[in-house]
Amino acid sequence: xxxxxxxxxxxxxxxxVYLNGEWLPLSEAKVSVLDRGFVFGDGVYxxxxxxxRQPFRLQQHLQRLQNSLAAVRIDTPxxxxxxxxxxxxxxxxxxxxxxxxxxQITRGVARRDHFFPKxxxxxxxxxxxxxxxxxxxxxTNGVAAITLDDIRWQYCNIKAITLLPNVLxxxxxxxxxxYEAVLIRNGHVTEGAAxxxxxxxxxxxxxxxxxxxxxxxxxxxxxVELAHASQLRCEETNFTEAELLNADxxxxxxxxxxxxxxxxxxxxxxxxxxxxxxxxxxxDIYQEFKASLKTTAG
Ligand code: PDD
Numbered sequence: 001x002x003x004x005x006x007x008x009x010x011x012x013x014x015x016x017v018y019l020n021g022e023w024l025p026l027s028e029a030k031v032s033v034l035d036r037g038f039v040f041g042d043g044v045y046x047x048x049x050x051x052x053r054q055p056f057r058l059q060q061h062l063q064r065l066q067n068s069l070a071a072v073r074i075d076t077p078x079x080x081x082x083x084x085x086x087x088x089x090x091x092x093x094x095x096x097x098x099x100x101x102x103x104q105i106t107r108g109v110a111r112r113d114h115f116f117p118k119x120x121x122x123x124x125x126x127x128x129x130x131x132x133x134x135x136x137x138x139x140t141n142g143v144a145a146i147t148l149d150d151i152r153w154q155y156c157n158i159k160a161i162t163l164l165p166n167v168l169x170x171x172x173x174x175x176x177x178x179y180e181a182v183l184i185r186n187g188h189v190t191e192g193a194a195x196x197x198x199x200x201x202x203x204x205x206x207x208x209x210x211x212x213x214x215x216x217x218x219x220x221x222x223x224v225e226l227a228h229a230s231q232l233r234c235e236e237t238n239f240t241e242a243e244l245l246n247a248d249x250x251x252x253x254x255x256x257x258x259x260x261x262x263x264x265x266x267x268x269x270x271x272x273x274x275x276x277x278x279x280x281x282x283x284d285i286y287q288e289f290k291a292s293l294k295t296t297a298g
Contacts, residue, residue, distance in 0.1 A: 016093040018086055018126040023093065026127065035123055037106030040114070041162035043123070044068035049131055049255045050099040052294050053091050056255075058084065060218045064159060065103070071158045074107055077122045090128050098131040100256050104161060134257065139283060140275045142263030143179035145252075147241055148172060150183035150190050150213070157212045169193040180252055182265070185213055188238045195254040196220035199247035200278045205234040219253040226285050232278070249276030259283045 015026040036042035046065045049056045062080050069076050078086070087101055103126045110117030152165045169181040170193045181193040190208060191197050196217040198207045205227055210216045227234035244250065249271050250262040259282055261275040270276075275283070 015127060015129075016090070017128075018090055018124070020121075020124055023089070029125070031123060031125070032109045034109050034112065035106055036108060036110060036117075037104065037123060037161055039112050040107075041160070041164070042072070043104055043106030043161045044072060044074070044159050045102065045104040045161050046159060047255050048087070048101040048103070050091055050101060050128070051131075051290055052097050053099075054293070055084075055087050055091070055101065056290070056293075057218050057222065058087070060221065064216065064218065065105075067157075068159045069105065071155065072107075072160065073116070074105060074122055077105060077124050086126060090126055094128040096130045098133060099128045100131040102127050102129065106161070131256065134260070139260065140280075142261035142273075142275055143252075144177060144264040145180045145182050145192070145250075145262045146173050146176050146178045146266055147184055147244070148181045148193075150185040152183075154212055156190070156214050157210070157216060159215060166193045178264075180262070182244065182262070184241050187240050189241060189244050190214045191217075192252050192254075195252035195257065195260075197244075198223065198251050198253065198282075199239060199244055200249035200276060201239075201243065201247050203233060203278070205232060205278060205282075206237050206239055207234070208238055209236040217253055217255075219255055219258060222289070223253055223259065223282060223286065226289055227282065230281075230285050232281070249279050251275075251279045251282070259286055 016023055017026050017029045019029045031038065046061050048058065048061045062083055066076060090101060091099060106123045107116065108120035108122050110120050148169050173179065173181040180195060182197060183190045183193065189197060191214040196207065196214065198205055207220060207224065208214060224234055224236065245265060245268060247270065250265065252260050252262060259279065261279045263270050263273050
């Protein structure tokens with residue numbers, strides 16, 4: 001990297017990352033070109049939001065990580081306590097009360113061969129990036145999205161690092177001045193290329209049920225939980241592209257963006273063209289829930 005010398009002279013501000021048991025400045029963290037993550041995309045990942053220096057919904061993220069590792073048959077390199085220690089150290093070593101943790105585990109480094117290598121140690125990499133709270137006005141303005149055929153494989157429930165279809169589809173969205181691609185498989189809406197999806201029709205909130213065709217989003221699950229707790233009508237049910245296009249409100253969820261409204265879909269204005277009342281209510285409930293945790297944590 002051309003700026004690595006610069007980074008070395010300012011170690012205070014440089015991101016500190018975790019790689020295979022070591023704490024390193026980002027510019028010094030190196031992985032072999034034979035890492036199966038690099039060669040095959042053979043690995044899994046997690047993205048965990050941190051508020052007030054506390055990982056949010058950590059147990060749920062660790063459980064999903066466990067499920068992803070088991071699904072691709074990588075032995076868990078650490079137990080929950082060890083992960084927690086790694087995350088807490090990472091949070092302490094990086095600046096900002098709100099952060100976004102990225103954890104990636106690959107099958108490890110081995111001579112290139114499709115078969116699982118024997119006696120290989122998984123590569124474990126974790127970094128933290130600043131997490132910027134979305135401003136109210138940005139939330140209200142919402143984003144544009146386009147619908148696309150879901151070209152992914154049959155194991156979308158695994159949080160695999162193999163994201164080429166997602167990258168291609170999000171870029172296609174960007175090429176149309178849209179933020180996200182909403183994916184359609186066999187006539188049904190699955191999720192966004194990097195988010196889960198909710199619609200509101202006649203006051204009822206709907207989100208597709210969990211299946212192997214979508215990622216079981218941690219934010220999605222919390223939104224469903226909070227909607228029920230707040231007496232809002234919320235159904236986990238499949239819906240078609242036509243229902244999506246005719247919805248009164250649409251929003252997307254992810255750990256980094258929380259809840260964000262879709263106000264334009266394929267050049268059609270959704271609702272008033274701004275965040276709708278149910279979306280706004282859900283956003284407020286979500287923020288109240290986060291604030292209540294801060295109070296509990298002291
Ligand atoms: N993506 N579906 C897909 C395909 C995703 O990539 C994501 C998140 C979600 C939302 O899941 P969660 O609420 O657990 O973040 C749904 C992350 C943020 C990413 O790849 O950066």
